[in-house]
Amino acid sequence: MKGQIYSILLVILFCFNNCTEVSKPVPANIIPKPNKVVLGEGTFILSKSTTISAVKKLEPIVNYFKNYVSEKFDIEINTSDEADIQFQLDTSLQNDEAYNLTINEDKILIKSKTQKGAFYAIQSLLQLMPYATNKSAIAINCISVNDAPRFSYRGMHLDVARHFFSVDFIKKYLDLMAMLKMNTFHWHLTEDQGWRIEIKQYPKLQEIAAFRNETLIGHYSDQPHKFDGKKYGGFYTQEDIKEIVAYASDRQITVIPEIEMPGHSQAAIAAYPELGCTGNQIEVATKWGVFEDIYCPKEITFTFLENVIDEVVNLFPGKYIHIGGDEAPKTRWKNCTHCQQLIKKEGLKDEHELQSYFITRMEKYINSKGKQIIGWDEILEGGLAPNATVMSWRGTNGAVEAAKEHHDVILTPGSHCYFDHYQSDDENEPLAIGGYLPLEKVYNFEPIPSELNNEESKYVLGAQGNVWTEYITTPEQIEYMILPRAAALSEVVWTKKTQKNYKDFVERLVYFNKYLDEKEVNYANHIYYIKGKLINKNGKLFYELTTTTNNTIFYSLTDENMNIEYKSPIEITNSATINAAVFDENQQKLGRMFTESITIHKAVGANISLNVTPHKSYNAGGKQALINGISGNNKRYGDVEWLGFSGDDVEITIQFEKPISIQKINTRFHNGNGQWIYAPQKIAIQFNDEKSMNFNIENYGELLVNFSQKFDEEKVNSLKITIPNYGKIPEGRQGAGYKAWTFIDEIIIE
Numbered sequence: 123m124k125g126q127i128y129s130i131l132l133v134i135l136f137c138f139n140n141c142t143e144v145s146k147p148v149p150a151n152i153i154p155k156p157n158k159v160v161l162g163e164g165t166f167i168l169s170k171s172t173t174i175s176a177v178k179k180l181e182p183i184v185n186y187f188k189n190y191v192s193e194k195f196d197i198e199i200n201t202s203d204e205a206d207i208q209f210q211l212d213t214s215l216q217n218d219e220a221y222n223l224t225i226n227e228d229k230i231l232i233k234s235k236t237q238k239g240a241f242y243a244i245q246s247l248l249q250l251m252p253y254a255t256n257k258s259a260i261a262i263n264c265i266s267v268n269d270a271p272r273f274s275y276r277g278m279h280l281d282v283a284r285h286f287f288s289v290d291f292i293k294k295y296l297d298l299m300a301m302l303k304m305n306t307f308h309w310h311l312t313e314d315q316g317w318r319i320e321i322k323q324y325p326k327l328q329e330i331a332a333f334r335n336e337t338l339i340g341h342y343s344d345q346p347h348k349f350d351g352k353k354y355g356g357f358y359t360q361e362d363i364k365e366i367v368a369y370a371s372d373r374q375i376t377v378i379p380e381i382e383m384p385g386h387s388q389a390a391i392a393a394y395p396e397l398g399c400t401g402n403q404i405e406v407a408t409k410w411g412v413f414e415d416i417y418c419p420k421e422i423t424f425t426f427l428e429n430v431i432d433e434v435v436n437l438f439p440g441k442y443i444h445i446g447g448d449e450a451p452k453t454r455w456k457n458c459t460h461c462q463q464l465i466k467k468e469g470l471k472d473e474h475e476l477q478s479y480f481i482t483r484m485e486k487y488i489n490s491k492g493k494q495i496i497g498w499d500e501i502l503e504g505g506l507a508p509n510a511t512v513m514s515w516r517g518t519n520g521a522v523e524a525a526k527e528h529h530d531v532i533l534t535p536g537s538h539c540y541f542d543h544y545q546s547d548d549e550n551e552p553l554a555i556g557g558y559l560p561l562e563k564v565y566n567f568e569p570i571p572s573e574l575n576n577e578e579s580k581y582v583l584g585a586q587g588n589v590w591t592e593y594i595t596t597p598e599q600i601e602y603m604i605l606p607r608a609a610a611l612s613e614v615v616w617t618k619k620t621q622k623n624y625k626d627f628v629e630r631l632v633y634f635n636k637y638l639d640e641k642e643v644n645y646a647n648h649i650y651y652i653k654g655k656l657i658n659k660n661g662k663l664f665y666e667l668t669t670t671t672n673n674t675i676f677y678s679l680t681d682e683n684m685n686i687e688y689k690s691p692i693e694i695t696n697s698a699t700i701n702a703a704v705f706d707e708n709q710q711k712l713g714r715m716f717t718e719s720i721t722i723h724k725a726v727g728a729n730i731s732l733n734v735t736p737h738k739s740y741n742a743g744g745k746q747a748l749i750n751g752i753s754g755n756n757k758r759y760g761d762v763e764w765l766g767f768s769g770d771d772v773e774i775t776i777q778f779e780k781p782i783s784i785q786k787i788n789t790r791f792h793n794g795n796g797q798w799i800y801a802p803q804k805i806a807i808q809f810n811d812e813k814s815m816n817f818n819i820e821n822y823g824e825l826l827v828n829f830s831q832k833f834d835e836e837k838v839n840s841l842k843i844t845i846p847n848y849g850k851i852p853e854g855r856q857g858a859g860y861k862a863w864t865f866i867d868e869i870i871i872e
């Protein structure tokens with residue numbers, strides 16, 4: 123009997139050592155890419171018998187890891203002194219967020235200076251584990267990782283005011299941020315269309331300001347405006363906020379609340395009309411844009427805002443409070459007796475200095491509570507508050523100006539960091555505000571503006587992706603808009619410049635997406651998309667197709683068979699439509715079909731010159747894009763075919779190789795006024811340096827404004843088109859007082 127039991131025990135023991143099913147190890151596809159990865163030999167086996175130890179300070183991080191592993195893989199890890207996984211403190215590390223992760227066959231060693239570093243080591247380790255497995259043990263490749271972030275501010279923003287999102291979804295958002303080693307959540311809590319944070323001293327913020335009567339349907343540019351007639355709103359209780367702040371803190375994420383002032387405050391004024399200049403009852407905004415009813419800088423307003431701040435600072439333990447400061451039209455202040463008297467009394471020059479007075483006064487109060495302010499770059503106008511950090515969103519000039527004044531800056535330029543913009547030129551993309559910000563453009567963003575020297579660059583804290591939700595109504599859509607662009611941004615802010623490589627990133631992303639599948643994240647997948655480019659070689663036109671992955675492209679001209687393997691640029695002799703797609707080794711199509719129509723017109727291949735260079739963020743196709751036979755996308759003014767000019771009068775000269783007869787000139791302008799883009803009101807055309815012909819632009823209300831003009835046949839050697847800038851944006855519009863942008867598409871000459 124004794125012998126029998128012994129045999130059974132032996133079998134069990136044998137089975138434990140030999141029957142444990144082990145998952146296959148995962149290649150090192152970590153996002154964001156670490157500074158240094160050295161692959162070793164062999165694997166570490168994580169199983170029910172794995173033990174773990176940590177110094178006291180790192181215990182919360184160990185608990186996070188244990189919970190994660192037990193929930194996801196059903197592997198319970200126990201604590202032991204002689205543990206297989208050891209967390210140690212290493213005070214010799216330079217950076218608080220740095221870590222070293224060493225995986226040997228018999229041990230995993232994690233060294234960090236702080237909890238943050240240990241947490242990021244865990245995030246890397248989790249990406250070395252399978253995204254899913256039903257095996258009872260996990261093989262992890264032996265590897266050593268030395269890693270630290272490039273920037274200390276790695277942010278994601280979320281507007282919960284235009285649309286409201288549940289506590290559970292905010293937690294999912296924070297989980298996704300944590301995976302990407304993002305450390306700051308900028309929570310945009312107050313807006314014209316809704317106030318979303320409970321303030322106990324002001325119950326009407328919950329009763330009135332948190333709800334709007336209805337919401338605009340479709341895009342703001344669709345005229346006439348239509349509304350859904352449904353009451354919409356909600357707010358986070360202070361208990362919700364505490365829960366989210368704690369959840370974020372467990373993931374080493376600081377939450378920065380944004381309480382907008384003096385603009386974007388219509389919801390608060392709807393609840394307390396005495397906070398505005400007119401005192402009139404207004405309603406919580408039901409459409410998007412910039413609104414004229416802003417806080418009036420009176421004592422009752424400052425008392426209100428100070429009381430709000432008192433409650434806010436108690437809820438958010440971080441160092442910063444974001445006070446907004448953007449898009450505050452001065453119309454009401456110009457017509458308000460109190461505002462005008464205050465300007466005189468304080469010896470201020472104008473309403474911009476009054477805004478600076480407003481922000482500086484609030485900064486003083488917030489500083490007295492031991493906190494620092496962040497404001498959008500408009501806070502530079504009329505003088506920067508003494509200790510403010512600037513968030514540069516209208517391009518990078520605000521960052522340059524602030525850093526030169528030795529203020530900290532965070533880069534969030536619309537051109538590279540606005541994840542509410544379209545990410546592909548597919549006409550079937552869900553409705554978005556506009557713009558075009560594909561993944562590669564985010565990936566190639568450089569947060570340090572070239573105008574800054576080394577010393578000034580130190581004021582650049584990092585960068586942030588902004589997620590405005592006018593057109594983002596559901597959690598699934600947020601996921602679609604932020605991923606994979608937030609993953610690209612994570613490498614912008616974490617990875618050393620010398621380690622970055624877009625193709626390598628995309629290859630890792632294919633794997634990262636499997637983790638997202640496991641987490642049921644509705645990410646966008648455009649990585650199998652094709653990029654096309656017309657090239658002119660020795661007077662001949664060719665069309666080049668490229669894709670980021672190593673898969674093969676097949677194409678066809680005019681039909682949709684796509685049966686020709688693409689090997690080199692395709693010669694184009696006539697107008698043509700190219701259809702192409704990426705296929706895997708089993709001839710399965712990956713991603714969608716790419717289509718490009720090329721219209722060979724009389725200017726294709728001619729010489730073109732411009733009096734000014736397009737703005738660097740909207741010059742992807744270069745000047746040749748205006749006469750390359752390819753029109754820009756109907757919705758994406760930021761694609762490679764549109765050229766954008768900021769405030770300039772533009773002169774375009776086209777020089778033909780031999781004289782041509784011109785019968786018609788066609789072009790079009792973008793007119794996305796919400797993005798400060800205005801079509802010109804007139805243009806002038808000159809043939810061969812002769813007298814110029816002036817034309818008014820019609821159809822002005824449309825998002826795309828066409829210009830089409832017939833001519834009697836003429837022999838023309840050169841053509842000059844003069845496009846005056848629209849001028850200053852009128853009062854009450856977004857960007858009021860600034861010069862408009864001009865966006866020009868293909869110039870088609872027939």
Ligand code: ACM
Pocket residue numbers: 448449498515
């Ligand atoms: C902003 O996009 N209004 C900061």
Ligand code: ZN
Pocket residue numbers: 398399417418419454455458459460461
């Ligand atoms: Zn006023």
